Amino acid sequence: MFEVLAIISTWSIPVAIAGILTTGLWKKVPIYETFIDGAKDGFDTAISIIPHLVGMLVAVEIFRDSGALGTLIGIISPLLVFFHIPAEVVPLALLRPISGAGSTAVMTHIFTQYGPDSFLGKLASIMQGSTDTTLYVLTVYFGSVGIRQYRHALAVGLMSDVVGIITSVTIAHALFG
Amino acid sequence: MVNYIWGGMILLGLFMSAVNGSLDKINQSIFNGAKTGVTISFTMISFLVLWMGLMKIAEDAGLLAAFAKLMKPVVRFLFPEVPPNHPALGYILSNMSANLLGLGNAATPMGLKAMKELQEINANKKVASRSMITFLVLNTSGLTFIPTTIIGYRIAAGSNNPVEIVGATLLATITSTSVAIFLDRIFHRFSRSGEGR
Numbered sequence: 001m002f003e004v005l006a007i008i009s010t011w012s013i014p015v016a017i018a019g020i021l022t023t024g025l026w027k028k029v030p031i032y033e034t035f036i037d038g039a040k041d042g043f044d045t046a047i048s049i050i051p052h053l054v055g056m057l058v059a060v061e062i063f064r065d066s067g068a069l070g071t072l073i074g075i076i077s078p079l080l081v082f083f084h085i086p087a088e089v090v091p092l093a094l095l096r097p098i099s100g101a102g103s104t105a106v107m108t109h110i111f112t113q114y115g116p117d118s119f120l121g122k123l124a125s126i127m128q129g130s131t132d133t134t135l136y137v138l139t140v141y142f143g144s145v146g147i148r149q150y151r152h153a154l155a156v157g158l159m160s161d162v163v164g165i166i167t168s169v170t171i172a173h174a175l176f177g
Numbered sequence: 178m179v180n181y182i183w184g185g186m187i188l189l190g191l192f193m194s195a196v197n198g199s200l201d202k203i204n205q206s207i208f209n210g211a212k213t214g215v216t217i218s219f220t221m222i223s224f225l226v227l228w229m230g231l232m233k234i235a236e237d238a239g240l241l242a243a244f245a246k247l248m249k250p251v252v253r254f255l256f257p258e259v260p261p262n263h264p265a266l267g268y269i270l271s272n273m274s275a276n277l278l279g280l281g282n283a284a285t286p287m288g289l290k291a292m293k294e295l296q297e298i299n300a301n302k303k304v305a306s307r308s309m310i311t312f313l314v315l316n317t318s319g320l321t322f323i324p325t326t327i328i329g330y331r332i333a334a335g336s337n338n339p340v341e342i343v344g345a346t347l348l349a350t351i352t353s354t355s356v357a358i359f360l361d362r363i364f365h366r367f368s369r370s371g372e373g374r
Contacts, residue, residue: 013323013328013340016231016323017231019240020231020232020234020235020238020240021231021234023235023238023239023240024234024235024237024238026238027237027238027239029234029237029238031234034230034233034234034237035230035231035233035234036230037230037233038229038230038231038232038233038234038236039226039227039229039230039233040226040229041229041233042222042224042225042226042227042228042229042230043222043225043226046218046219046221046222046225046226047218047222050214050215050218053213053214053215053217053218054210054211054214054215055183055214056183056214057210057211057213057214058187058206058207058210058211058214059183059186059187059190059210060186060210061206061207061209061210062186062187062190062191062194062203062206062207062210063186063187063189063190064190064206065190065194065199065202065203065206066189066190066191066192066193066194066197066199066203067193067194067197067199068186068189068190068193071193095182097317098182099182099183102182102183104330105214107327107330108213108217108330108333108334109213111330111331111334111336112213112334115334115336116330116331116334116335116336116339117336117337117338117341121331121334121336122341122342122345125324125327125330125331125342125346126342126345126346126349127349128324128327129319129321129324129326129327129342129346129349129350130319130321130324130346130349130350130353131317131318131319131350131353132316132317132318132319133317134317137313137316137317138313138317140285140289141288141289141292141309141312141313141316142292142305142309142313144289144292144293145292145293145295145296145302146296146302146303147296147302147303147304147305147309148303148304149303149304149305150305150310151304151305151310151364151368152310152361152364152365152368153305153309153310153313153314155364156310156314156357156360156361156364157313157314157317157318157357159356159357159360160314160317160318160353160354160356160357160360161317161318161353163352163353163356163357164318164319164349164350164352164353167348167349167352167353168345168349171345171348171349172345175344175345176345
């Protein structure tokens with residue numbers, strides 16, 4: 001099982017790239033020119049996330065360095081112990097449904113503090129990668145067509161975030177613990 | 178809500194550091210946070226430029242459309258009330274394909290088109306239909322095969338093995354998405370609203 005996961009991890013991206021390029025050539029797509037065309041969007045996307053990252057990282061640094069984060073974690077720690085969630089990833093778990101950029105900032109902070117290859121770094125990556133920003137998605141998607149009543153969408157979204165976070169912790173312990 | 182969280186973190190932090198007399202340290206934290214934000218964004222340019230370029234090739238070569246076709250049985254199961262061959266299904270599939278590849282930014286435009294199509298066949302324009310809820314639940318539970326953005330951040334942070342987490346993420350996302358689909362069905366069954374079910 002673990003070997004299979006390791007193989008998927010190593011092979012997925014090279015296979016994806018090879019597959020995309022081969023299909024492009026097969027379908028006579030001018031692959032290099034198309035690549036350049038699409039790649040320009042990547043630059044714009046990276047630039048557009050700067051305000052989000054700066055804003056959230058400043059807030060996270062203030063919140064952490066002031067000792068406010070430690071106080072908050074202390075209050076909810078019994079719950080965390082119950083689910084074996086390390087205190088360091090709690091801000092990530094709390095922010096994930098609310099702000100994608102905010103939780104990304106927390107993940108980045110864990111990377112700089114403990115390293116991306118540490119247990120905490122890997123756990124943060126899994127948590128971040130296996131869930132999405134529920135509130136943002138609901139607001140943008142429903143907002144775009146004028147839906148006012150979300151019915152059970154928010155409840156199911158938040159419940160699946162909780163499941164995703166607990167599952168991430170369990171899997172991280174099993175694979176990297 | 179994000180406004181309160183963001184403001185709350187800053188104001189609570191400033192208040193606490195004023196109380197325990199660590200404001201000089203906080204001044205340093207503010208500038209460190211801002212600098213880190215810019216540094217990370219610039220490091221990520223390399224990865225985003227590469228992947229967005231490749232995705233454009235995939236789109237023009239018809240790979241996204243082919244992947245969508247492959248997934249058709251799954252979508253028939255998930256969205257039983259959308260008529261077969263309705264354009265909504267095509268957009269839903271494109272959005273899911275982009276999400277499966279971990280391309281949040283590429284997925285959003287297709288997702289918005291899917292919502293527009295679903296709204297066309299929605300009986301009550303103010304209330305979310307069953308298909309809309311299922312579609313958004315799938316999006317929020319973050320079903321992903323390759324978490325490309327996360328890998329990008331791991332590269333930016335200097336990881337020795339940035340793709341190491343792919344398998345574990347896949348396992349976690351399959352679990353949480355399955356639970357989300359299950360919960361969606363349960364809630365739908367016990368839902369009282371008659372419109373757009």
